[in-house]
Amino acid sequence: MPALERRLDSIRSRLEASYPCRVSEPRTRRPLLLVALDILSVLIFGLTLAWLVSRLAGVPSPEAWPFMLGAALAGIALADFGTGLIHWAGDTFGSEGTPLLGPAVIAPFREHHRDPFDIVRHGFLEVTGNNALLMSPLLFVMAGFAPQLGASPFAAAAIAGGLAFVATAVISNQLHRWAHMARVPRLVAWLQRHHVILSRVEHSRHHRGAHDRGYCVANGWMNPLLDRLAASGERPRAHRA
Numbered sequence: 001m002p003a004l005e006r007r008l009d010s011i012r013s014r015l016e017a018s019y020p021c022r023v024s025e026p027r028t029r030r031p032l033l034l035v036a037l038d039i040l041s042v043l044i045f046g047l048t049l050a051w052l053v054s055r056l057a058g059v060p061s062p063e064a065w066p067f068m069l070g071a072a073l074a075g076i077a078l079a080d081f082g083t084g085l086i087h088w089a090g091d092t093f094g095s096e097g098t099p100l101l102g103p104a105v106i107a108p109f110r111e112h113h114r115d116p117f118d119i120v121r122h123g124f125l126e127v128t129g130n131n132a133l134l135m136s137p138l139l140f141v142m143a144g145f146a147p148q149l150g151a152s153p154f155a156a157a158a159i160a161g162g163l164a165f166v167a168t169a170v171i172s173n174q175l176h177r178w179a180h181m182a183r184v185p186r187l188v189a190w191l192q193r194h195h196v197i198l199s200r201v202e203h204s205r206h207h208r209g210a211h212d213r214g215y216c217v218a219n220g221w222m223n224p225l226l227d228r229l230a231a232s233g234e235r236p237r238a239h240r241a
């Protein structure tokens, strides 16, 4: 058996051992049109971000920095909570046959339970494209307000918080993907170990049992809160899918 195949087999076995799952066969090549749409989405996001940065004016005053740090942390936490809320809704309501939302939102969550290895096979552009497109209008609105970093600590904090929220939301699927991978770059592993981004251990809570906890996929900071809220609400149907 060639070395690469042996390596893939070993990675699959390790994944199956830690996440109960059915590992499907590798997917066929993605249609070129969808690949082009992903590239276009990331490009639109990048250009809008560049426009926003070009419109930033002034330098934050020293007293603005604590506000900016607090707002950035709040933005990251809010994005993490958002990923958890959408994930919880996708696992709890409707089915893969639900019109519009079924194939677009619910099916990927259910498939991700049946085959946790599937997300690993999606490339960075594929897992990031949709989020980049969704977040671009928000960046556009922020840029439209002609942000004045030096105007006041609150203006600077609003920009820092908004950017942290958008950045975390855009890369959240990639953060989730890394939590499914047996091997990640060293820096990513360090960030996971220090709970800056979603760790494999934290996320495995979702994949064990009934998929009724650990919904947040950016860094899991908001899981304790969402776990409590989810426990008092609808029972997830995802595990029955």
Ligand SMILES: [Zn+2]
Pocket: 087, 091, 109, 113, 206, 211, 238
């Ligand atoms: Zn789930």
Ligand SMILES: [Zn+2]
Pocket: 112, 116, 176, 180, 203, 206, 207
């Ligand atoms: Zn997962």
